[in-house]
Amino acid sequence: MYTMNGAQLIIKLLERQGIDMIAGIPGGANLPLYHALFESPIRHILCRHEQGAGFLAQGIARTTGKAGVCFATSGPGATNVLTAIADAYLDSIPVICITGQVPASLIGTDAFQEVDTYGMSIPITKHNYLVRSVEELLRIIPKAFELALSGRPGPVLIDVPKDVQAATISFAEWPEPGSRLAQPPADSGQLEAAAGMINRAKRPILCLGGGIIHAGAAGEARALIEKCSLPTTMTLMGLGALPADHPQSLGMLGMHAARSTNMALQECDLFIAAGARFDDRATGKIVEFCPKANVIHMDIDPSELSKLKTAHIGLVGDVRESLGRLLPLAQANERKIWRNQIEVLQEMYPMTSPEAVVPEKPYGLILKVSELLAENGFVATDVGKHQMWTAQVYPFKRPRQLLTSGGLGTMGFGLPAAIGAALAFPDRQVVLFTGDGSLQMNIQELATAVEQQANVKIIVMNNNSLGLVRQQQNLFYAKQYFASDFQIDIDFAAIAKGFGMKAFNAKAGCDLPELLSIVLDQPGPCLINVPIGREEEVYPMVPPGASNSIMLGGCNAEKCTC
Amino acid sequence: MQKNAHAELIEQENQTAIMVLELTVNNHPGVMSHICGLFSRRAYNLEGIVCVPIGSGEVSRMWLQVNEETKLEQVIKQVQKLPDVLCVERHAAGHAVFSGLAAFV
Numbered sequence: 034m035y036t037m038n039g040a041q042l043i044i045k046l047l048e049r050q051g052i053d054m055i056a057g058i059p060g061g062a063n064l065p066l067y068h069a070l071f072e073s074p075i076r077h078i079l080c081r082h083e084q085g086a087g088f089l090a091q092g093i094a095r096t097t098g099k100a101g102v103c104f105a106t107s108g109p110g111a112t113n114v115l116t117a118i119a120d121a122y123l124d125s126i127p128v129i130c131i132t133g134q135v136p137a138s139l140i141g142t143d144a145f146q147e148v149d150t151y152g153m154s155i156p157i158t159k160h161n162y163l164v165r166s167v168e169e170l171l172r173i174i175p176k177a178f179e180l181a182l183s184g185r186p187g188p189v190l191i192d193v194p195k196d197v198q199a200a201t202i203s204f205a206e207w208p209e210p211g212s213r214l215a216q217p218p219a220d221s222g223q224l225e226a227a228a229g230m231i232n233r234a235k236r237p238i239l240c241l242g243g244g245i246i247h248a249g250a251a252g253e254a255r256a257l258i259e260k261c262s263l264p265t266t267m268t269l270m271g272l273g274a275l276p277a278d279h280p281q282s283l284g285m286l287g288m289h290a291a292r293s294t295n296m297a298l299q300e301c302d303l304f305i306a307a308g309a310r311f312d313d314r315a316t317g318k319i320v321e322f323c324p325k326a327n328v329i330h331m332d333i334d335p336s337e338l339s340k341l342k343t344a345h346i347g348l349v350g351d352v353r354e355s356l357g358r359l360l361p362l363a364q365a366n367e368r369k370i371w372r373n374q375i376e377v378l379q380e381m382y383p384m385t386s387p388e389a390v391v392p393e394k395p396y397g398l399i400l401k402v403s404e405l406l407a408e409n410g411f412v413a414t415d416v417g418k419h420q421m422w423t424a425q426v427y428p429f430k431r432p433r434q435l436l437t438s439g440g441l442g443t444m445g446f447g448l449p450a451a452i453g454a455a456l457a458f459p460d461r462q463v464v465l466f467t468g469d470g471s472l473q474m475n476i477q478e479l480a481t482a483v484e485q486q487a488n489v490k491i492i493v494m495n496n497n498s499l500g501l502v503r504q505q506q507n508l509f510y511a512k513q514y515f516a517s518d519f520q521i522d523i524d525f526a527a528i529a530k531g532f533g534m535k536a537f538n539a540k541a542g543c544d545l546p547e548l549l550s551i552v553l554d555q556p557g558p559c560l561i562n563v564p565i566g567r568e569e570e571v572y573p574m575v576p577p578g579a580s581n582s583i584m585l586g587g588c589n590a591e592k593c594t595c
Numbered sequence: 596m597q598k599n600a601h602a603e604l605i606e607q608e609n610q611t612a613i614m615v616l617e618l619t620v621n622n623h624p625g626v627m628s629h630i631c632g633l634f635s636r637r638a639y640n641l642e643g644i645v646c647v648p649i650g651s652g653e654v655s656r657m658w659l660q661v662n663e664e665t666k667l668e669q670v671i672k673q674v675q676k677l678p679d680v681l682c683v684e685r686h687a688a689g690h691a692v693f694s695g696l697a698a699f700v
Contacts, residue, residue: 055647155632163625180678192605336672 244308
């Protein structure tokens with residue numbers, strides 16, 4: 034017989050799940066949990082805000098593919114962590130969030146630091162629990178991991194009242210750790226039909242989404258791409274699934290895609306979505322997306338099929354398995370005419386120009402960093418212009434290389450996620466591209482980075498404004514720049530130094546490449562502030578709600594008749 | 596003219612197909628909230644709900660009366676994804692559960 038209290042049981046069950054790191058902040062309602070954690074070999078990462086803890090757990094999950102775990106106390110601890118949980122939900126990231134709750138006898142009495150964490154987390158988790166007895170933990174903890182990792186991954190929240198943490202339990206046998214369950218395979222008839230459709234297509238385009246990364250299906254995708262000569266675009270979440278320099282790569286699609294990519298999509302006669310969910314930032318006005326195309330949709334989540342665009346063929350199942358089974362059924366085909374057509378578009382409308390890639394410009398800065406960062410390094414971004422510039426030009430080479438908040442678009446994601454990545458892979462380097470707006474939304478985590486000596490290099494692309502908001506005001510709100518330009522100039526290097534972090538300021542006329550290489554050579558965390566012109570916009574841009582055929586700006590925009 | 600429009604509206608409403616979903620679900624305090632949330636989040640009205648525990652009380656049976664709308668398919672798929680939902684069946688309108696309730700209203 035094993036005898037312990039609920040808190041010790043939770044920690045032991047987490048150890049048995051193979052968890053070696055937990056991000057969190059203690060408080061009144063989860064102190065028993067922390068008392069038990071002290072005895073455990075699990076490393077605790079003390080954050081400075083629960084949202085930071087949630088994103089740090091995401092950084093671990095996004096880079097390793099395993100579940101990340103975070104702790105928060107009741108009330109404000111729980112409400113603070115919810116943004117990071119909602120973010121994990123929209124990007125299908127396996128996170129286990131364990132919150133403390135007031136003792137069961139006080140639930141529903143407006144007790145100190147009581148909120149309805151269970152009720153608030155229903156719409157933003159894959160599943161959630163309010164634990165009502167210590168015995169339930171034996172079932173709930175492994176089940177939470179199984180749910181978070183199986184099928185379409187996602188966050189699971191477990192709310193544990195303080196008296197449940199303190200209650201004693203005796204039991205004879207440990208439950209099996211929860212793990213990813215195998216999925217039923219896609220229908221063979223549909224697979225054959227899909228192969229037939231691919232074989233008949235003259236102008237197919239494959240789209241790889243975040244599902245390819247979660248499923249570890251990049252190799253299978255590449256084999257199919259090369260055999261069938263499938264031009265391939267990626268969603269923001271799918272970047273890295275096919276190397277950017279692969280001849281069939283069209284880069285990202287949608288609102289800030291290369292003009293040539295969106296134009297090719299308008300022409301395609303077959304659109305194959307693999308682990309992608311037709312997000313509005315990717316498709317633009319959905320009824321005008323790929324107007325001439327048949328649609329094959331592969332997804333592990335049956336509710337995604339025909340949710341937004343009717344699929345002619347739906348393949349429900351693990352996308353890795355589906356792609357692998359498609360390969361022998363699909364015929365090799367060079368598709369030279371289609372290839373030529375796309376190459377003409379790409380030459381006509383390149384993403385960058387020689388004057389845009391000097392290191393003082395956003396693209397140039399990002400490309401310079403990509404030269405300096407080792408191949409096995411990670412790139413994290415926050416949300417805004419810097420994120421889109423990075424998505425447009427950073428030469429991503431492998432799955433999980435990019436950590437970015439796609440679905441929820443949460444400013445403040447980057448710094449804690451980058452710390453999580455650095456702690457999960459202490460022998461690798463992590464570069465964070467952030468903006469002055471985003472950094473300020475979780476700037477307190479600079480303390481966590483220093484305390485943990487995380488190998489994170491923070492590049493602040495500082496335009497002293499909320500850049501993408503400002504850009505929309507420029508383009509669609511009569512240049513009325515209201516509430517988007519900051520009125521004070523913050524010295525981010527001085528702030529970082531205040532946290533004990535090494536920091537640099539890129540002054541006008543400095544040797545930026547040299548300075549960047551100094552930054553990347555520093556041991557531990559380091560920050561560099563790089564001024565960026567406010568007028569630097571992200572082009573091309575599809576106006577929100579418009580068809581992807583309507584793009585503003587970008588190289589040779591004036592030559593475009595669309 | 597206005598009267599005609601009103602009559603038309605009433606007629607349209609009468610034509611809206613009603614259907615009944617019968618769910619078998621785990622019986623614990625959060626389940627109803629999980630299911631109703633899927634509908635309310637999509638601005639989808641639940642016209643009627645009946646829920647009773649069955650057997651030893653571990654599971655419940657739930658009948659939902661809903662208007663047939665295009666988004667119904669998506670909500671049903673979402674309901675099927677809930678770990679606490681064990682089974683979903685569809686029935687036509689005029690289900691005995693709801694017609695039996697007529698005596699109480």
